Amino acid sequence: MCTVSKQTLPVRPPKHFAVDIDGTFLSFNDTQFAKNKKAFEKALKAGYNVFFCTGSYFYSHPYKFLGRPYTSSMAVLDDDFVRSTGYRGFPGVYHNGGVVYDGNGNVLRLSHFGASFMSQFCDYIVAHNLEKYVVFCDMLETYMLCEESTLMKPALADIDVLSAPTVVTRDMLLDMKISLLIISDSNILTNQTNLQRGVDYVLKEGSLGTWDVTPCGVTKAQGLKVLLDSYGCSSENCGFIGNGTNDIEAMTLTDISFAVDNASEDVKAYAKYTLAENNDEGAFHKAMEIVYGISPE
Template identity: 35%
Template sequence: MTQPPLAPGCAATATCSPNAPTSDGCRTLRLAGKPPKYIGIDVDNTFHTYDAAAMAKNRRAFRKLVESGYRPVLVTGRMLKASLGVLDDLYTDGVYRGYPGVYQNGATVYNELGELIVTVSFSKSFIRDVCDILEEHRLGAHVLFQAPNEYYALAHDKDLTELLARNLNLPSPVIESTADEICGAEITHILCYRFDKVQLYMDAKPEVDYVAREGAMEITCINPPRVNKLEGLRALLGHENAESGDFAFIGDGSNDVEALQASQWSFAVGNASDSVKASAKNVLEETNDQAAFAKMAQLLYGINVE
């Protein structure tokens, strides 16, 4: 049964607490007026979980949000086709096919027809410098280069790069490539294992020439400068003629911080780090394995899938 969303300032359950508690210490859900139409959803360690029951619950909440006229969209570091597996029946039933959505941390953005409306790629000189470092110092196995729909790796150490790809659950085979071939592709995102080893040899400056955010399993996601999930989401909202700040957001990682800070309806899941929780307006006690996304849908939109 669908329940009405909580009004601003009303008490929530103890499963959600604001980042800055009120003076009397009570736990309240911090809302900023009417819940927004758009909901940006991080995938890994937020919407996605290996707990089958929790994953099914999250999908039911997503479905009910769509049926209620809201617009939940994936906003993730994954590429589009690496994200489709988490949708399952949402995809097969045509409820949501991954678009509109924001992918590769904002480097690629798709409209409601599945067309790319934003593609931000690295300069050829940056990719050439990275390839030279990898070849000179025999670090090729540490890096996967991504175009909007393909993965590339330097030709040596193929077995190790394939192992890295499998550990990341990447859906498509890695294309074994020369440095010239990689430089000729439109590289929008880089996955690097033990980035500290590569960074030692780089002249490029972080936050100036590239953006790097560390994720799980010692994997660092690297994007072109000024690329992040917030800017990708703003581009999507602008394309749909929606207000740039009119969105909710839920996430867990360092690549979610800008969006969590900007949204007036932001939620960090319970398994997020303390620094990420500090950037959100609300913090859920539920983790991704406890269907934190479904809890957010209940608290903010009155969507109940119990």
């Protein structure tokens, strides 16, 4: 890990660049966020393949104008951006690598929990009255085993999932391809002795104190490999920028990886470079300037 400057980077900029959203691209500073979007747009128009690589979700309904689906990830970009760039969320890596789309919107990877895991997990949370602390996600929407979603709403809203989860039964869940769980406390899983972390699932810090759970072997790095393989290239030709523990594997994989300043020191240790700016100070557009010489002005 080192502080980044143009001189410390490889001479040839990467063709592909993966971007985390929450805490990285997304900014609550309107001026800096506008610059982030402009830098993203300019990088695309310059011929670079900049795309989202996030723990968030790419949902296909309800529809908005321009034929673009409303998605929790794409909600951070406006319709003018989509019209100008043509970027509609694909290519993209979602659900922390569990769902991968190519540039045409075709699904390259869909990793989901097996029936055995889902059966054991659901039986446990029902037996211990934990239904209101768990959200189930597939490619389409979110689900819960009860109507009480108040405790999970802030975390869902933080990732732009604004509608209430659909209430389903245990048996209905077993027939779905659930690729991500959001749980309010890691103990909901770690207390289950019949399910082992690193064997049956991957557990990462999520939004607002919640935890993201994906099938074993699912990380952003694995999702990136799937996408890059579809282009016939390696991680040497891909950059990455992020801030969270779910970004560590991708930071390690890619030759040019950035940690924004609001990342923890533990996360920064895995990035090849660190930025002096945090997400609210325009870290993303600063990275685009350093790597591609693109100014957001």
